[in-house]
Amino acid sequence: MFPTDLKYTKDHEWLRQDGGEVLVGITDFAQRQLGDVVFVELPEIGRTLKQGESFGTIESVKAVSELYSPVSGEIVAVNRQLDTHPEAVNKTPHETWMIRLKPSAPDESVSLLDASAYGALVQ
Amino acid sequence: MTSSTPTELRKTPLHAVHVASGARMVEFAGWNMPVEYSGITDEHMAVRTRAGLFDVSHMGEIEVAGADALSFVQWITTNDASRLSIGQAQYSALTTPEGTFVDDVLVYRLADEHYLLVVNAGNVAKAWAWIKSQAAAEGGDVALVNASARYALIAVQGPEAANIAQQLTTVDLAGIKYYWFATGEVASVRATISRTGYTGEDGFELFVPPAEASRVWRALIDAGKSVDIRPCGLGARDTLRLEACMRLSGSDMDEHTTVLEAGLGWLIGWKKDRFVGDAPLRAQKAGGPTRKLVAFEMTERAIARHGYPVMSNGAPCGVVTSGTQTPFLKKAIGFAMVPMELTGVGTRLDIDVRGRSCRAMVVAEPFYKRPR
Numbered sequence: 001m002f003p004t005d006l007k008y009t010k011d012h013e014w015l016r017q018d019g020g021e022v023l024v025g026i027t028d029f030a031q032r033q034l035g036d037v038v039f040v041e042l043p044e045i046g047r048t049l050k051q052g053e054s055f056g057t058i059e060s061v062k063a064v065s066e067l068y069s070p071v072s073g074e075i076v077a078v079n080r081q082l083d084t085h086p087e088a089v090n091k092t093p094h095e096t097w098m099i100r101l102k103p104s105a106p107d108e109s110v111s112l113l114d115a116s117a118y119g120a121l122v123q
Numbered sequence: 124m125t126s127s128t129p130t131e132l133r134k135t136p137l138h139a140v141h142v143a144s145g146a147r148m149v150e151f152a153g154w155n156m157p158v159e160y161s162g163i164t165d166e167h168m169a170v171r172t173r174a175g176l177f178d179v180s181h182m183g184e185i186e187v188a189g190a191d192a193l194s195f196v197q198w199i200t201t202n203d204a205s206r207l208s209i210g211q212a213q214y215s216a217l218t219t220p221e222g223t224f225v226d227d228v229l230v231y232r233l234a235d236e237h238y239l240l241v242v243n244a245g246n247v248a249k250a251w252a253w254i255k256s257q258a259a260a261e262g263g264d265v266a267l268v269n270a271s272a273r274y275a276l277i278a279v280q281g282p283e284a285a286n287i288a289q290q291l292t293t294v295d296l297a298g299i300k301y302y303w304f305a306t307g308e309v310a311s312v313r314a315t316i317s318r319t320g321y322t323g324e325d326g327f328e329l330f331v332p333p334a335e336a337s338r339v340w341r342a343l344i345d346a347g348k349s350v351d352i353r354p355c356g357l358g359a360r361d362t363l364r365l366e367a368c369m370r371l372s373g374s375d376m377d378e379h380t381t382v383l384e385a386g387l388g389w390l391i392g393w394k395k396d397r398f399v400g401d402a403p404l405r406a407q408k409a410g411g412p413t414r415k416l417v418a419f420e421m422t423e424r425a426i427a428r429h430g431y432p433v434m435s436n437g438a439p440c441g442v443v444t445s446g447t448q449t450p451f452l453k454k455a456i457g458f459a460m461v462p463m464e465l466t467g468v469g470t471r472l473d474i475d476v477r478g479r480s481c482r483a484m485v486v487a488e489p490f491y492k493r494p495r
Contacts (some may be wrong), residue, residue, distance in 0.1 A: 030149075035358065036164040038448040039426060057477070059426050061163045062358050064477075090162075118260055 001119060002027065003094050007070065007109055008118035014094060015070040015112060022109075023097035024070060026058065026089065029122040032059040037089040042078040042098060049073060051108050055099055058089065071108040073101035135180035136275045136333035137340055146356060149292065152245035154181040157356040158389055167450040168360035170322050174281035174347050175355040177323075179328070180336065183247030183271040185254060187238045191263035196238050199257050199399055200230060201382055203392030207232040212302050212319060217242070217250055218389050222381045222400035227372045227390075229319065230305060239270075243372045246323055257399065275336035279343055280326030280363075282493075283350045288327055290346040291339075292316070292489045296327070310342035321360060323367025324493055365456065366449045368489030373427055375416060375444040375458050383407050384460070386416045386488075416444065417485045418443050421455035425474075425481040432475045433459050441465065443474060449490070456490050457483075 006014040012030035016023045031037065039059040047070040049055055056067045077100035082088065088096045103109070114122065127172040132155040141148065146157035157178065160166060166212075169175045187196055202215035209232050217225040217240070231239040242250040251269045258265050279288055289296050294307035294316060304317035315330040331339050344352060361371070371377055376385040382404060386459045391404060421427060426448050432442035446457030465472060465485065472483040 035159055036162050036450070039424070044381065059448070061362055062158075064426070064428065 002115040004115045006094065007112035007114065008110060009068065009070045010076075010121065011068045012122075013068060013070050015109065016053055016097070017098070017109075020102070020121065021055055021076060022071065022073070022101050024055075024099050024101060025095075025097045026067070026093060027118070027122075028093045030094045031090050034058065034063060034065060036061050037086045038096060040082040040086050040089065042080075042082065045075050045078060047075045048104070049075065049101065051105070067088075069101070070101050070112055071101065072105045073103040076100050076102050125367055135178055136278075136336040137180060138176040140337050140340055141178065141354075143356060145352070147271045149357070152181065152243075152355055154244060156181060158283070159356040159358045160354045163356075163358040163362060164450040166353050166355040167362050169351065169353035170281045170324055170355065170359065170363055171451045172281060173350045174283040174287055174326075174352040175322070175359065176274075176340065176343055176347070176352060177278040177280065177335075177355050177360055178277050178340070179360075180275040180333070181244035182276050183242040183244060183250065183269070184274050184330075185242060186233075186249060186270045187240065187254075188266045188268075188269040189237060189264040190236055192236045192238055193267050195258065195261060195263060195265045196230060196262060197395060197398060199254060200228060200240075200492075201391045201394055201398055201400070201404075202230065202451075204230055204232070204238070209234060210305065212304060212317060214302075214390060216382045216387065217253070218382065218398070218400035219378055219405075220400055220403075221378075221402055222383075222402075222404035224251050224376045224380055224382070224385070225378065227370065227376075228389075231315075231317070241276075245373055272329045272333070275333045275339075277321055277329045277331065277336065277343070278322075278326060278337055279329070279347075279352075280320045280322040280324045281352075283327060283352070284324070284326035285348070287343060287347040287350065287352060288316070288329075291342050293372070299327075301325075305390075309315050310339050310341050314339070316456060320332075321367075321369055322363040323369070323489070323491055324363075333407045360399050361448055362449055365445050365447060365458075366451060366489075366491040368491075370416070370458070371445060380416075380460070381412065383412045384415055412463065414441065414460055416458050416460050417466050418490060419457055419459055419483040420471055420486045420490070421457075421474075422471075422482045422484050425476045425479070426455045427457050427459075427474045427476055427481065427483060431477075433461055433465070434463070434473045434475050434480060435462075439475070441472075452490060461481075
């Protein structure tokens, strides 16, 4: 159910390696828990994040949740399409990235979950 | 994000139907209830444009009967129940001696000396204890029954609701006016058919025996197939009622909110001699309340939610009591309790949205009114 080319956090974010950079989004499990997403608040480009640090918020009709960075790094891009199409998070959660990071501590991704471990976590 | 469900939660007679239909279940007021089926937006739009079906069996029903039933209902609720004909219902407030809310209620006049009060699920125990204590203090010929377990309650709501329900009954639904009710069979099940609801749309609430609830539910789903009826959860119920500017007891008002502060002065029968809390309410009416619930719309991109402070000169002066992004109007709206000087339509409100000051504006009620 969860793509095997992604890494996952216990807070339900995913991370995709893309060259020397990484993309970050939230999992299908997370979007199901949230329900209809209506607002994604994204950070400034250039900001530096530590692993586990909040980089924004995601709001559904009924709730608001923090977004946490799976690894440390500098934000090199944010997905501005989410300003007008936040529902993409519900429709294609594992393709809809939120931030692109240049990792500053590549070793950190070792601590992330693989698809089967994450799948077991949300069983 | 937890998905565990304590086993001690109460279940409505439709619980198995919800689970079998794949509804997402949550705890609400001690009940295991569906929060959404196909998604809040989809369900909300179905009710605004076609029809939706709700299980509201968790609501409480308290019956009041006897020669002194009317005078007792007049005592415990603020509205003038003497204006009710048999077969008519009214929205009212069950008040404390301070003129604040025990709960908001619907009062149905079932027969000459027989009334039914419908109270909120989370307040059944409190309302029941309060009403019993008032009956003991007042005396008179009044019999009380907490009949909550005797009824399942199903709401069919939306512009197609009447067409759908009419397929299942010989009762002429067009003859039931808004806030009136009739008894008859729906899907061959004895029902009280009430033209009421909590969505801002036309529709009915059906009181049926618990054992027959799933039969009525399935019949309504089948009858509504041609218009793509949606089973709906508590999530859409909340966004629909807020868009229609209907208050949520326990969120928008409670034991610390007077009926006037809640903006529900029209629920008060001022010509009545006496009712619980009438003295403080009359005094507050004469002097004017110092704060009031207002409807607001965000004027910048943010969603204000329950509990967020309304700020004035850097200090909290009020609070958001309900707030969401509404699927039909596609706006961030809500209710806030604010000082009187901030209640005028067009007044700017500054709301603290998780540390960020965001602008909103007081608007006229309701946000949404259905086309007629």
